[in-house]
Amino acid sequence: MASKQPSKLSGFVYSNHGWKYSAITRYTLFVLLGILFYVSLSPDLLPKRYDIKENTYSAKEITAPMKIPDNKATLKAQEEAAEQVQPKYKIIPTRSENLVTSLLDRIDRLNQDDSISQSDKTGIYREEIPQRARDFLLNFVSSSRSTNAYSEHLLDEMQSKIKEQTYVIPEETFIKIPRLTSQDIIEMKPVAREIVIRLMNDQISDAQTARAKVAELVSVSSLTQRTAREVVQELTRLVITSNKFYDEDATKEAEVQARENTPQVFIEQGEVMVKKGELITPELYKFLDENKLLRNEVNYLPQLGLLLLVAMLTFGLLTFIRYSGTSGFKYNNSQLLMLVLVFAITIVSMRLAAYLQTDARPYIGFLAPVAIGSMLVAMLLDISLAYFCSILFAILASIILNVQQNTIFDFTFGFFVLIVSYVAIFATHRAGQRSTLLKGGIMVSLFGALTVFILSLLNGGVWKEVDTLYALGFSFAGGLITAVLVIGLMPFFETTFGILSALKLVELSNPNHPLLRKLLTETPGTYHHSVMVGNLSEAAAEAIGADGLLCRVGSYYHDIGKTKRPFYFIENQNDMENPHDSIEPKLSKSIIVAHARDGVEMLKEYKLPKPIRDIAEQHHGTTFLHYFYHKALRLAEDKGCEPDFTEEDFRYPGPKAQSKESAVVGIADSVEAAVRSLRKPTVSQIETMIEKIIKSRLDDHQFDECDLTIKELDTVSRTLKETVMGIFHSRIEYPEDMRKPKKEEGAVKE
Structure with missing residues (x-):
């Protein structure tokens, strides 16, 4: 069993079982992410160069890769301005x-x-x-x-x-x-x-x-x-x-001023400089050469700089994932692939906005739904990773949406993206309903517009009043577009990658779900037991930093397999004989352990996510059914024959808990059943019972395949004790000195 356990090293799960834990696949994904960064940034950071010769016809259309000064047109405009100067x-x-x-x-x-x-x-x-x-x-x-x-x-x-x-x-x-x-x-x-x-x-x-x-x-x-x-x-x-x-001198001076006041004529980015089939004259060739658009001399420095930048961004993300120590992100390759897709979607949205941008309308960049990546990462993966990715998105946006020719990074867009991304994370990382995403989008819109207004004031009104209004409007619309896209993309990621987001968990916890309704109507005792286990496991999981919501919802479904044979489980036996009293212990064991396998099959049939199925399958692990084993021993002894079975025949088939959530649900399941069996439990009984259950599972090596620590088990024990006493307060008997009212205690002390 231990050989099946994926070991962790520096935050990554290493295993030879499947592509999800393949090291080659993992690093291939990071290389793919680096390629994505390189391709998305190269149009802005690498100058385009063309292999053409003088006095030949251009084989392709050449457009301006950036805003290029047109000296010839500028000189012509200057002479025209000088000619229009009246004699002084x-x-x-x-x-x-x-x-x-x-x-x-x-x-x-x-x-x-x-x-x-x-x-x-x-x-x-x-x-x-x-x-x-x-x-x-x-x-x-x-x-x-x-x-x-x-x-x-x-x-x-x-x-x-x-x-x-x-x-x-x-x-x-x-x-x-x-x-x-x-x-x-x-x-x-x-x-x-x-x-x-x-x-x-x-x-x-x-x-x-x-x-x-x-x-x-x-x-x-x-x-x-x-x-x-x-x-x-x-x-x-x-x-x-x-x-x-x-006045000849004054006239010449006026002509000079007219030339100097004539604005530089530019060839706008994307404007056609050379048409396809156009003759490359010496003058045109010289113009292309002066603007470094010819491949006459090789200059690898820009490529080297871009490669180093891409390596820095990719390695920074890799390092953060390896050493962040977050528990919510399991670091398998499926999730890494999803992260690459999130980056791709965010970059494409920036590119579309950049395509619509011009020098005269730079504010169109605020229309890009730049917060979509941070919002998706926060809800689908991990909040700390989302904060780090927001920094990367801000860097990418400051390059892609930059319209300034004299700088590589545009602080305006970088700061804007950082603010709206952080607001998006804060507003939606605990989203429990789809409507919360729309509210988060409105928050992004409001803070985005506020950020644009602040930047406009700090820049001394760099935009005209109308441009500022456009910028505010586009930033507000960008937040709404973000919400719409996230609402549309969430089901895709949840279904394709089997991601169990908080939104999906809340939907699955609805009592009107067919399986929960079946559980309630056919096995009300098991339903009540599942709800109580959900409350216990959620509190314990949150205490150790695990996914409490997953534990609660997983607990609702963990015993769904009992609906196939409800009366063979004690919580559903109301005023009836126990059917196990009249059947063989081996058969009883088979019926009992089958509920985990039956539950998984039912959950698969209803297409519930794998983490829910894992909890149903693993919450008992390979624990030992003491009662039926000893019953079988007594029967064999009564018959005077040697037992034809071993302890291993009376264990659940497993697997053992592979995650903290499965382990916590298994402990809470045993604790709830044990407390319910006590008629008048006391505080000391509860403490002893919880410690005994956890120690028994620990000694039985049930936690060997998950990453629960001894310290976390102590925290689980303490939290379960507090939660049990809160839930079963009216049934627990307290020592006499603990039951005295404060007023009486004060009188005694006095």
């Missing part, structure tokens, strides 16, 4: 009103000099007035250069333009100027200054346009003398020049 002009105030004042002052002084003839004055004016105008401009330019008030290009442009638009005073005006008196000039000054100021306040690109307005302004002025009006008109036209000049 600069207004340069030359204070031409001062020039016209100085000209009139010079005329006043020269006209008052009687030593100079009229004709000489005319000649002086013909030479001096244009020259003063030129000198005024030269002096302005020179002073501007010395003070760096304007750029060289702008001053050159000013000189050139004013020179081109120089006004030539008619000859007759020079003849009329000497006729002006001082009084005339006094009247002319304010009029001339006002006209110049008024016209030069406007932006003048063409001086001729402004000069055309002078005649009208002079005609409406206060001047009445014809000569004065004509001279003011001509002098004003002379001093009026352009004041708006093309």
